[in-house]
Amino acid sequence: MSSHSAFAEAADALAVSVLGALSGTGGAVQLARYVDDAPDTLAALAAVRVLGADVFSPHLLGGDPFQAQDAAVVAKAFDAFPASGAPDEPAVAHRDHATAVLLARLSGDDTLRTVAPAPPEDAALAPRDDWSGWCVLMAQLAPLAALGLDGPVHEAARAGVLSLSRGVSRSILRRDFPTALRLVRWLAWLRHEGAELPLDPDVAAEHAWLVGGTGPRTALDLAIARHFLEQRPGTPPKETARP
Amino acid sequence: MLTKEFTLTATPAQTTTLSALMAEPEAAVSDAPLYTPEAAGFLLALLLLSPKEPKEPRGK
Amino acid sequence: MTTIPEPVTRAARSMADRALSWLHANRNLGGLPPDTTETMADPDSVYKPLGETTLAASLILRDGVAGPGRLAAAQSLMDFTWEQFRHGDMIYERQLRHTLMTDPLEMYAPFVRCGYRHEGLDRLLAHRSRMRSAGSVEVLPNRRLAVANAARIVGLPATEDMGALAAATWLGARPEPWAVNWITAYAVTHTVFHLTDWGADPGGLPPELTDYVRTWLPVWIDVWSEVGQWDLVTELLVVGASLEDPYVRPEDWEAVAALQHEDGLVPRDSDPVDDDPQQRFTDHQHTVVVAAVAGSIALARAGQR
Numbered sequence: 001m002s003s004h005s006a007f008a009e010a011a012d013a014l015a016v017s018v019l020g021a022l023s024g025t026g027g028a029v030q031l032a033r034y035v036d037d038a039p040d041t042l043a044a045l046a047a048v049r050v051l052g053a054d055v056f057s058p059h060l061l062g063g064d065p066f067q068a069q070d071a072a073v074v075a076k077a078f079d080a081f082p083a084s085g086a087p088d089e090p091a092v093a094h095r096d097h098a099t100a101v102l103l104a105r106l107s108g109d110d111t112l113r114t115v116a117p118a119p120p121e122d123a124a125l126a127p128r129d130d131w132s133g134w135c136v137l138m139a140q141l142a143p144l145a146a147l148g149l150d151g152p153v154h155e156a157a158r159a160g161v162l163s164l165s166r167g168v169s170r171s172i173l174r175r176d177f178p179t180a181l182r183l184v185r186w187l188a189w190l191r192h193e194g195a196e197l198p199l200d201p202d203v204a205a206e207h208a209w210l211v212g213g214t215g216p217r218t219a220l221d222l223a224i225a226r227h228f229l230e231q232r233p234g235t236p237p238k239e240t241a242r243p
Numbered sequence: 244m245l246t247k248e249f250t251l252t253a254t255p256a257q258t259t260t261l262s263a264l265m266a267e268p269e270a271a272v273s274d275a276p277l278y279t280p281e282a283a284g285f286l287l288a289l290l291l292l293s294p295k296e297p298k299e300p301r302g303k
Numbered sequence: 304m305t306t307i308p309e310p311v312t313r314a315a316r317s318m319a320d321r322a323l324s325w326l327h328a329n330r331n332l333g334g335l336p337p338d339t340t341e342t343m344a345d346p347d348s349v350y351k352p353l354g355e356t357t358l359a360a361s362l363i364l365r366d367g368v369a370g371p372g373r374l375a376a377a378q379s380l381m382d383f384t385w386e387q388f389r390h391g392d393m394i395y396e397r398q399l400r401h402t403l404m405t406d407p408l409e410m411y412a413p414f415v416r417c418g419y420r421h422e423g424l425d426r427l428l429a430h431r432s433r434m435r436s437a438g439s440v441e442v443l444p445n446r447r448l449a450v451a452n453a454a455r456i457v458g459l460p461a462t463e464d465m466g467a468l469a470a471a472t473w474l475g476a477r478p479e480p481w482a483v484n485w486i487t488a489y490a491v492t493h494t495v496f497h498l499t500d501w502g503a504d505p506g507g508l509p510p511e512l513t514d515y516v517r518t519w520l521p522v523w524i525d526v527w528s529e530v531g532q533w534d535l536v537t538e539l540l541v542v543g544a545s546l547e548d549p550y551v552r553p554e555d556w557e558a559v560a561a562l563q564h565e566d567g568l569v570p571r572d573s574d575p576v577d578d579d580p581q582q583r584f585t586d587h588q589h590t591v592v593v594a595a596v597a598g599s600i601a602l603a604r605a606g607q608r
Contacts, residue, residue, distance in 0.1 A: 003257050
């Protein structure tokens with residue numbers, strides 16, 4: 001099996017586990033056990049890196065207590081796959097830093113922020129005339145649409161409500177439903193932040209999922225979007241740090 | 244507690260693979276709506292309960 | 304204040320001029336077969352294209368932003384189509400035979416706009432406009448707008464509530480912009496065409512619909528450009544140019560202008576263009592008409608202060 005399919009499969013499996021925890025049916029994620037039990041340890045760690053900030057969603061949205069061994073696993077994932085100062089993809093640096101921020105906060109260990117430093121100012125982030133290209137980048141940054149995160153990417157999202165709405169519509173019309181749902185997640189986050197939207201993210205999300213939703217990672221984007229859509233605007237994260 | 248200690252580091256190729264999974268591009272090919280006469284709902288609306296076309300149009 | 308950027312007016316000029324040349328040069332390919340009666344077996348094949356060519360010429364003459372040579376060509380084209388309709392006799396006979404058909408009025412309106420009249424048809428249409436039956440024929444809402452605008456141009460008494468007609472269209476509901484299909488996109492373009500009288504009255508599109516169109520037009524242009532649906536895209540360009548505050552992106556206009564052949568043909572989609580001139584006319588005449596209309600309207604908007 002190629003590392004691409006191994007990593008993708010592992011990411012899907014981890015997403016299923018996170019989904020279970022989010023929905024309250026699967027019990028806590030238990031990252032340490034997940035990696036221990038995995039036949040391919042490197043793939044399991046890759047899965048943690050791929051999902052990034054999303055592994056914390058049951059804690060942020062559901063209030064599941066964050067365990068020390070979970071923090072250790074995430075740190076190990078960064079040991080195996082160190083954050084790059086100059087990654088191939090601009091989105092990667094932002095995703096990694098978001099993971100690091102949440103890891104430090106939830107574990108109560110501020111030194112963990114250094115596993116992925118804040119990326120330098122990114123001109124590509126500013127909403128631009130090329131709204132469709134910008135939306136491709138924002139879709140890659142979907143895990144940042146999470147409770148308790150804020151920064152340049154979120155500023156860009158706030159300034160780009162119209163572009164994101166256009167992006168959702170475009171992706172649905174192109175029948176690219178995973179991208180559509182990633183962008184809908186941003187709209188759901190924005191609505192939770194109090195933004196007024198030119199389209200209804202709930203209807204768009206349901207449509208995209210019914211017509212073309214496949215795979216646990218896309219299901220996870222939808223589930224997190226739904227959490228934002230169902231909560232009262234301004235609701236803070238349920239789990240903010242270990243006591 | 245982790246039951247096994249390990250030291251693993253990804254190869255550059257594996258790191259590239261990871262990046263690709265983290266930053267997936269949008270669908271390369273668009274499947275935007277095109278002309279589909281059979282899917283035109285309004286045609287169906289006209290066809291239901293509409294009279295059968297006479298064999299020889301009577302010039303009306 | 305209408306601002307049409309210079310790259311757009313450049314593209315518009317090129318599109319309109321070359322499209323008109325093509326329509327004029329190829330007009331005989333669109334002539335009615337000699338034995339055509341008022342009851343046509345297949346009105347979509349020749350009758351409708353003749354009407355569309357007439358529309359394009361009428362708007363070029365109306366807007367008057369073409370050079371004298373072009374205006375003469377447009378006039379010549381209208382003389383040709385008027386002759387094809389036997390100076391209106393064919394349109395008259397069709398309405399006489401088929402009371403409930405709306406297309407005679409729709410065909411006549413561009414001619415009236417440019418000063419051509421048929422006495423019998425005027426009387427018949429005035430009579431018809433008094434009939435409840437003729438006014439209630441079941442047609443799609445955007446088509447009702449076409450008929451209403453045509454009636455206004457011909458000078459018939461206004462019987463329709465344009466606001467109510469607009470509200471009854473798909474566009475009027477301001478629906479989810481991602482829940483649209485190909486044919487409905489054309490319903491949108493036609494709704495805007497008729498409410499704005501082909502760009503002459505941008506305020507004819509109610510403000511909330513103008514906002515809605517401005518918000519989502521970039522998505523539709525993007526999506527259908529990507530799959531090479533140039534006929535629809537060019538109609539969407541007309542829509543953009545017809546808005547109170549025009550939406551005219553240079554890249555969009557330049558893309559269509561770049562696709563136009565030297566002789567003025569504009570391909571309707573990304574499929575190969577047939578070699579046979581008659582087939583080319585059948586396949587692409589509509590798109591050339593739309594390109595002529597788009598160019599003319601954009602130039603007219605640019606000329607306003």
